[in-house]
Amino acid sequence: MEDHKIDQLDEGKIDLFRLLQEFWKAFQRLFWLPVILAVLLGAAQGLRGWRSYTPRYSSEVTFTIQMSDWTLTDIGGSSSYYDKAMAEQLSKTFPYLLQSELMQSMLRQEMGVSYLNGSITAQTVPNTNLFSLKVTSTDPQAAYDILNTVIEIYPRVADYVVGSTQMNLLTAPTVAEKPFNQFRPSRAICKGAVLGALLGMLAILAYAFTRRSIREPEEIRRELNQRCLAALPQVTFKRRGGAVDRTVSIRNKKTSGAFQESVRSLRIKFLREDKKQKAQVVMVTSTLPGEGKTTVAVNLALTLSQNGAKVILVDLDLRKPSVKKALDIQKPSRGVPELLAGKHRDVKKFLVPLEDTGLSLLAGDKPAEDARQTISSQRLTALLDTLRQEADFIVLDTPPCRLVADSAAIAQAADCTVYVLRAGVAQVPHVLDSLQLLADSGTRIMGCVLNGVQGSHGGYGYGYGYGYGYGGYYGKYSSRHKKTGENQA
Known part of the structure; x- marks a missing residue:
């Protein structure tokens, strides 16, 4: 039970790590999305703030209030201008007087307006008769006029409530020269930019969460049943x-030792499966371009030839031939389109031997004018039958299944298919659709090759195959043994 819980925890960690991998890969492709959203929302917030901005001005004054008869004499005969009880009473009544309907109506009447273009606020210093009065308005002159009118009529209003009062101004009111709420576009733009970038990152995270791609060898069996x-x-x-x-x-020689060993591991497993399936014409394809199908086809053909087999590598990606480029071969040559279009039937004249190997190429330099018709012709099947007599293995580099139907047509003439997946590229549903398309054509899927693996999975399968050694079935392979069914010890 504890082991099962540990496995579940480990699986959760792997899922989180894969989500981060998918997020990073998606971010590399969609990094422009947060940038564009940040720019758009930043500009929108700046425009919105500018359109809704209303400058406001203020005019304020500080003063003291005392009762007109506020002169008391203590026992010693000195005068006192501060009475705590009276100060508390003024502090409580002053704000209410300013907001009273009596004050408001008198202000309107005094100024000769139907409404006041401003708001009045007041603050008091506790336990003192010190007050501050502030008027805010969209018009600096209106704020100044309202403040002066309040100062003028306050004693008359206060006379009804607390009796006769006197205001002593400590600061003089002035007309504001600039608004106190100056528009700062940088703040609004920054807020919008941050919000846009955050929305963009969340969109990329949601996109990464919905992606299902193959990244680990074990997922090929679990997700694809291959x-x-x-x-x-x-x-x-x-x-x-x-x-x-x-x-x-x-x-x-510049390629890493891990890659070299992984290709040898591919040869070992390929020959093991070939012993079961008796496949001579091997088709190599993928779901999408750029997954490394040509690299796998070239190295599979090379490693089989190094093992003693006679191999012909055929470039059947007629829309975008790339086998010669993958081998860095510059010498001009003719390929399948020229062979099928010409009158000559001697296949050997079109084969280009690769120096110091048992590998020959049937690869041209130019794309076919009508790739679909060339691949669908019966002459291609006849050509492959002819090539069967010339080699132990024929490796076909074919177009991606997801883009064109060429691979499905070629698959009908092939004995099996090696399917190439680049780690983290093609989505599982797309891969399954392509595998089903190949299966419907009648070809057998020998297995998958996971390409571009990060980390320590480069040698996957090598330890397993290496244990059999190279001296048994996986030893040197020759054309003679292929035809007689014998293996060299």
Whole structure:
């Protein structure tokens, strides 16, 4: 029971980590969304603040109030101008007098207006007869006029409530030169920008939450119900001066040892499955462009040839041929479109042997004028039947399944398919649709290759296959043994 709980916790951690991975990947693609939303909402908030902004001006004064007969003599004969009880009474009544209907009506009558263009506020210092009076208005002159009128009529209003009073001004009222609520667009713009950036990040997080892509070898079995033939690590080259071979192949000594070992692991598992399925024509495809199908096709063909097999690598991505580029071959050559369109039937004249290997290429330099018709023609099936007589394995680099239907047409002539997935790229539903399309064509899915894996999964499957050694079935492969069904010990 405890182990089960631990597994659930571990799974939750993995899900959180994957969510962060998906978020980062989505952010790299959609980083412009928070930026645009920040700019738009920042501008909108700034415009809104500017349109709703109303400048307000204030005029204020500080003064004391005392009763007209407020002169008391103590036992010693000295005069006192401060009486605590009277000060408390003035503090309580002064604000109410200002807001009373009597004060308001007298103000309007005195100023000759139907309404007051301003508001009056008052503050008192506790236990004193010190007061401050402030009038705010959208018109600085109106604020000044209302304040002076209040000072003028207050004694008359107070006379009805507390008796005769006298105001002693400590500061003189003035006309305001600038509004006290100056418009600060930077504050409104910053608030809008922060809100826009936050909404953009939340949108990216929601997008990442709905994404389901393959990132781990174990997910191929769990999500796709397919076996993982190998997991190839992400290959990077250090920046150095001068020309550097950046071809991702096992022939390039600059590629990492992890990639080299992962390709050998792919060969081991491929030959193991080939023993069961008896596949000679192997189709390599993917869901989307850029997942590394050509890289896998090239390295699969190379590693099989290094193991002693005679291999022909055919570039059937006729809309965008890339096999020669992946091998850094500059010499001009003719491919499948020229072979099928010409009158010559000698396939050997079109094959380009790769030096120091048992690998030959059937790859051209130019895209086909009508790729769909070329692939659907019966002559392509006849061509592949001819190539079967010339090699142990024929590896076909084909277009992505998600974009065009070429792969489904080619699959009918192939014995099996190796499906390439780049970690974190294609969505699971899209992959399943493409696998179903291939299955409907009658081809068998030998397994999947997870490409561009980050971390320590580059050697997935290597330890398992390596335990069998290279001397048994996984030993050197020859054309003669292929035809007789024997294996070299």
